[in-house]
Amino acid sequence: MARIVFKHHRQTTNLGDAVCSPYDYYPELACAGAAVDLERETPPCEAVIYGGGKIMGGLAKTFGPHDRAAKARIAWGVSTVQKFPISLRYWRAFKAMTLIGTRDWGDTRFLFAPCVTCVSPAFDMHTEERHEVALYLHHWRSKKVSLPRPEGVPVMENNNPDFAATIRHLAAARVVVTNSYHGTYWALLLGKKVLCLPFSNKFGNFRITPGYGTAEDWPRQLSRARSSDEMLDLCRMATAGFRARVEALIGL
Incomplete structure (x- = not known):
């Protein structure tokens, strides 16, 4: 069983979406898990890391039994800005998360975690x-x-x-x-x-x-x-801080 499963739009022609997963930048995290496209079923795991990208609106509908059974569900570098002030789809996804890092500066509901590509x-x-x-x-x-x-x-x-x-x-x-x-x-x-x-x-x-x-x-x-x-410095510092939160949460 993979300890961590990383999920985002890996199979896409949009470069930004394709390269925005922490899996591709932190070998220490990647070696503890596997990367899976967002549309595929999540395999058994202890933690799921979703993102980055603008995925929260449709995230809840992709949850399977192993997502729900995971001890931690983490959104990293996702967009939390909604098209409308109230969105049931976003609310469901937010409620399901253990930890949320938003790429949207100023959304004080969550921790700031810019797109992880900044560490490249x-x-x-x-x-x-x-x-x-x-x-x-x-x-x-x-x-x-x-x-x-x-x-x-x-x-x-x-x-x-x-x-x-x-x-x-x-x-x-x-x-x-x-x-x-x-x-x-x-x-x-x-x-x-x-x-x-x-x-x-x-x-x-x-x-x-x-x-x-x-x-x-x-x-x-x-x-x-x-x-x-x-x-660059501001985003890398924020990313390092959020990574520390993730590692503390999942016990790395």
């Missing part, structure tokens, strides 16, 4: 800035709006499965324009000036606030882009 050594690599602006786009959301793609501006979409190449793409620009949650997050971690083009309320709770613009007019809104040199 990719953010410590030096990449020369070669572009004034780069686009990082949500691969299907961008097709629903009139979003300019000026000639000469490098573009990458979030269905590219190469995490290291994605971070290099972001790091090579002075300003990152993005309508991807993780694109915004990663660019802030890199200390880039960021112009976020939000399409839902999930973009409103970063530890450091980016600049905000609109998809149709972003070339005229670049002066709104914002950066911070503190984001």
Whole structure:
């Protein structure tokens, strides 16, 4: 029996969702368990770690007998922002958890636990800035709006499965324009000036606030882009603190 089972959207074309599990960053935790896609049945275990990502709304319906039998159910780096003020689906998931770490800064109901990708050594690599602006786009959301793609501006979409190449793409620009949650997050971690083009309320709770613009007019809104040199350290400290809570809870 695995001691810990890690569950998130592992089988997805969305890079941010695919790489946001603690399983992939902490060998000491990974060696005590196994990683399973969120849609698969949870095998027998002592603890289940869910996340990260925006999974809480549908999480309760994926619970099986081994989820309920586990001694601890932990949400790590999940979005706790709801579309509506009252959500029965979210309430059920929250109630089932033993410990919740939210990626949404300001949600004081829970501990702050940003997306665990911040611990990746990719953010410590030096990449020369070669572009004034780069686009990082949500691969299907961008097709629903009139979003300019000026000639000469490098573009990458979030269905590219190469995490290291994605971070290099972001790091090579002075300003990152993005309508991807993780694109915004990663660019802030890199200390880039960021112009976020939000399409839902999930973009409103970063530890450091980016600049905000609109998809149709972003070339005229670049002066709104914002950066911070503190984001990486703040997120890594919060992640270390939450990891300590998890290890104490499950006895590691």
